[in-house]
Amino acid sequence: MITIDFETAAITKDPLDYPPIPVGVSIKVDDGPSTYHRGTPLELQRLLMPLWNQPLLMHNASFDLMVAMGHCDMPYPREAHDTLPLLFLRDPYAKTLSLKPSAEALLDWPPEEQDDLREWIVTNVREANRRNFGAYIAQAPFELVKPYAEGDTDRTKALWDVLQDYRGEAYDREMAVLPILLGNEQTGIRVDAKRLAHDVDYFRTRLERVDQHLHRALGGSFDVDSNEELADQLERALRLKLPLTEKGSRRTDKDTLRGLLMPDSLKVLLLYRSALAQDLRTFLTPWEAMASHNGCIYTHWNSIRGAGNRKGGGGARTGRLSSEPNFQNIPSVDKRTSLYERLAALLGCSLADARRRLPLPTMRSYIVPWEDDWVVFGRDFSQQELRLLAFFEDGPLLELYQQFPEMDIHQAVGELIATVTGNAFPRKLVKILNFLTIYGGGAGRLAEQAGITVEEAQAVREAYFNALPSVRKLMRQVSQQSEVKTLGGRAYFAERGFEYKLLNYLIQGSAADQTKEALRLWSRSGARAKFYLTVHDELVFTCPRANADEEMRLLQGAMDGAFADRLDVPFRSDGYVGTTWALDDK
Numbered sequence: 361m362i363t364i365d366f367e368t369a370a371i372t373k374d375p376l377d378y379p380p381i382p383v384g385v386s387i388k389v390d391d392g393p394s395t396y397h398r399g400t401p402l403e404l405q406r407l408l409m410p411l412w413n414q415p416l417l418m419h420n421a422s423f424d425l426m427v428a429m430g431h432c433d434m435p436y437p438r439e440a441h442d443t444l445p446l447l448f449l450r451d452p453y454a455k456t457l458s459l460k461p462s463a464e465a466l467l468d469w470p471p472e473e474q475d476d477l478r479e480w481i482v483t484n485v486r487e488a489n490r491r492n493f494g495a496y497i498a499q500a501p502f503e504l505v506k507p508y509a510e511g512d513t514d515r516t517k518a519l520w521d522v523l524q525d526y527r528g529e530a531y532d533r534e535m536a537v538l539p540i541l542l543g544n545e546q547t548g549i550r551v552d553a554k555r556l557a558h559d560v561d562y563f564r565t566r567l568e569r570v571d572q573h574l575h576r577a578l579g580g581s582f583d584v585d586s587n588e589e590l591a592d593q594l595e596r597a598l599r600l601k602l603p604l605t606e607k608g609s610r611r612t613d614k615d616t617l618r619g620l621l622m623p624d625s626l627k628v629l630l631l632y633r634s635a636l637a638q639d640l641r642t643f644l645t646p647w648e649a650m651a652s653h654n655g656c657i658y659t660h661w662n663s664i665r666g667a668g669n670r671k672g673g674g675g676a677r678t679g680r681l682s683s684e685p686n687f688q689n690i691p692s693v694d695k696r697t698s699l700y701e702r703l704a705a706l707l708g709c710s711l712a713d714a715r716r717r718l719p720l721p722t723m724r725s726y727i728v729p730w731e732d733d734w735v736v737f738g739r740d741f742s743q744q745e746l747r748l749l750a751f752f753e754d755g756p757l758l759e760l761y762q763q764f765p766e767m768d769i770h771q772a773v774g775e776l777i778a779t780v781t782g783n784a785f786p787r788k789l790v791k792i793l794n795f796l797t798i799y800g801g802g803a804g805r806l807a808e809q810a811g812i813t814v815e816e817a818q819a820v821r822e823a824y825f826n827a828l829p830s831v832r833k834l835m836r837q838v839s840q841q842s843e844v845k846t847l848g849g850r851a852y853f854a855e856r857g858f859e860y861k862l863l864n865y866l867i868q869g870s871a872a873d874q875t876k877e878a879l880r881l882w883s884r885s886g887a888r889a890k891f892y893l894t895v896h897d898e899l900v901f902t903c904p905r906a907n908a909d910e911e912m913r914l915l916q917g918a919m920d921g922a923f924a925d926r927l928d929v930p931f932r933s934d935g936y937v938g939t940t941w942a943l944d945d946k
Contacts, residue, residue: 361441363388363417363520364408365512366427367396367505370495375650375658375685379426383498386509387411388517394510398502405432415439419459419516422661425542436539443516445534446523448664452677452852452865457666463515466522473507480504530849533873534663536880541661541681544891548656550902551647551726552940559721560648563640566719570633577626584633587612598622615808624706631706632718635691635699643723646685659683659893663876678865679850679872680896687895690723725942730890730902736941737889737908738900739919741875742932743769745798745897748847748870751929755830758929765930770794773828780827785820793824797831798867800860838863847923848873871897874922874931881918887911892941900941908937 364387368380384398385408397407412434418424421442428434447457456462460471481493481500488496497505571584578597582589591602591610600620602610617630650657662675662682676682691699697711704714729736741747746769750757760772770791778784792809796802801809807817825832838844839859845851847870854862875897882899889903889911899919903911912935919933 361390361415361417361517361520362411363394363513363517364424365418365509365516366404366424367398367497367509368427369498375660376653378658378660379423379430382427382431384505384509386513388510388513391517394513396502396506396509398505401431401433405434408432408434413438415441417441417443417516417520419443419512419519420666422538422542422545422663425538426545429542429546436542440535440538441520442535442538443519443523444666445531445664446526447519448666448679449526449530449850450523452665452679452850453855454666459512459515459519463519467515467518469515469518471511473511477504477508528849530846530873533848533876533880536883537663537876540879540883540891541663544893545658545660547890548654548658549892550656550728550730551651552728553648553651553655556644556648556651556726559726560640560644563636563644563721567633567636567640570629570636574626574629574633577623577629585637594620594622618702619811628703628706628718631699631703632720635720639691639721639723642686642689644721647726650685657685659685659687676872678868679846679876680868681872681875681894683893687893690895691720696720722942725940727892727900727941729939731904733905734902735905735908735937735939736892736900736902737912737915737935737937738892738898738941739912739915739933739935741871741897741919742934744871744874744931745867746794747929747931748867748874749798749831749834751847751927752866752870753828753830753834755833756828757831761929765932773824777823777827781823783820783823785823789820790824793820797824797835798864800864835860835863838866846870846873847926848877875899877922878919881921882915885914885918887914887918889915912937 364385366382367384367386368382371378371380382401382404384396385404386394386396387407388394389411397404399407408428416437416439418440419442421440421444425436425440429436443459444457447454447462454462460474463469464471477497477500478490478493481488481496482490485493485496485499497508574584575581578593580593582593584590587609590612594600594612595602595610598620602612602620603616605611614631614634617627617634620627647657660683662684664679665675665677682688700711700714700718703718704711707714707717709717727736746757747761750761756776757769757773760767760769760776764772768787770787773794774785774787774790777790789810793806796806796809803814803817803821806812806821807814810817810820812820839854839862841854841862843851843853844862844866846866850869850873852862852865852869875894878899879891879894888907889901892900892902894900899915901911901915916933916935920931922931924931
């Protein structure tokens with residue numbers, strides 16, 4: 361086995377500078393001594409090429425492989441291994457999964473060799489300090505970098521040796537998904553750059569106009585993006601006291617603003633402004649800046665917690681795939697419709713008129729096929745988390761799905777509650793409650809999301825559990841266990857005081873496993889489509905229009921077949937094809 365670890369130039373915040381340029385690589389062959397080699401990308405390529413067909417070991421392989429493929433023109437290796445997912449599988453709650461702290465904790469191996477290197481960098485590089493010195497390793501003398509780099513490959517191999525008990529199906533799944541994600545990171549996602557640039561200017565102008573209206577309405581000039589200044593202005597102009605967060609800050613979020621006593625016109629401005637500013641800040645502006653280079657945006661995929669943000673952080677503890685830039689927070693159709701319903705009610709107009717008067721960008725519409733004669737296509741798991749809840753509940757929910765696989769679960773649960781308890785609740789309220797059951801939300805959270813009192817929320821929850829005692833039983837059983845294991849074989853142990861979170865880890869963790877298993881099955885199906893992105897329970901691809909039917913068939917087989925041999929609840933997925941991700945020709 362060949363253990364490798366690149367040393368690179370500094371990692372910047374500019375995604376177009378990723379991966380950073382390598383300046384050297386440490387190599388360890390089996391259990392032999394590590395050796396550090398400094399050189400240009402071409403020199404490092406010549407050094408690594410004879411080793412590339414052997415099993416390769418890295419810590420945070422997504423980083424080292426992107427460096428090798430992006431700058432040394434290396435292919436994806438025949439066999440790659442990574443200690444980072446092993447550390448995650450060992451302890452998904454670990455404060456850090458970084459190499460040196462993990463080696464110190466598990467191997468009693470303190471990072472002593474970095475002391476001299478750090479002191480030299482802090483002394484000789486003007487921008488460096490004791491916290492960021494790692495960004496300037498490329499500027500340090502070879503004789504100081506050498507023991508530091510060689511220590512990394514020695515630690516990686518030693519961790520590999522002690523973590524072998526955590527190799528298994530969950531680890532194999534992570535390694536099978538990695539080349540799919542890295543292939544996407546290399547090529548990027550094509551966007552409609554011209555329309556994106558136009559819309560950034562258009563919506564920035566609209567935001568400025570909204571801010572001007574807010575200044576007039578609240579009687580002064582202030583920074584609307586500043587929570588403190590907005591809170592000051594609201595309290596002064598409306599003569600009220602805003603509620604506080606747990607940390608003592610005044611709340612100015614959408615839910616709080618919706619409940620404040622103020623003119624409807626002001627509420628409209630604040631709600632619309634909140635959505636528009638988030639779209640600009642989180643999506644439009646960074647996407648446009650990136651796409652101006654070559655018409656593509658480039659994302660970094662986090663398969664596990666600790667693999668993210670190109671500096672070793674980020675990712676989800678549940679194992680859900682996430683990304684930077686973030687696709688997971690793109691407003692869903694349901695959330696955007698809900699916002700417009702509130703705006704229409706405040707304005708006293710139709711839903712269509714509210715959309716026309718207060719336009720917001722449709723972020724999915726900017727994602728376009730890889731080529732002009734291609735299409736964007738994908739599938740969503742239908743009610744993935746709720747079907748998994750039914751699988752683990754093994755009671756009335758499971759029986760409902762077995763009898764009616766295509767049912768609307770929120771309507772069905774509402775009817776069950778009405779039959780058992782005589783209480784009739786709106787579908788929207790039942791939907792909120794269904795998901796809060798999975799996410800561990802109590803009566804307070806239900807009251808906040810549903811716009812009802814805590815007492816009413818408690819009554820609704822009691823009716824829900826009276827109709828579904830098997831769900832309450834599952835929640836209690838899970839919270840009393842010392843450990844739960846997801847559908848894909850990953851373990852979560854109970855944290856003292858947070859046992860209620862175990863059901864969420866069980867359900868969301870199993871959903872993460874299932875989505876990754878679908879990706880693995882898709883990659884082995886003979887499919888030739890290009891993977892584009894994933895959002896929660898949705899997988900998105902692009903392919904030639906002529907191949908869309910066959911590619912859709914292969915994707916459906918992979919998604920409907922993921923863990924089919926383990927599940928006694930029928931799973932379904934819904935497909936779509938369009939000229940953009942927004943499906944404007946569906």
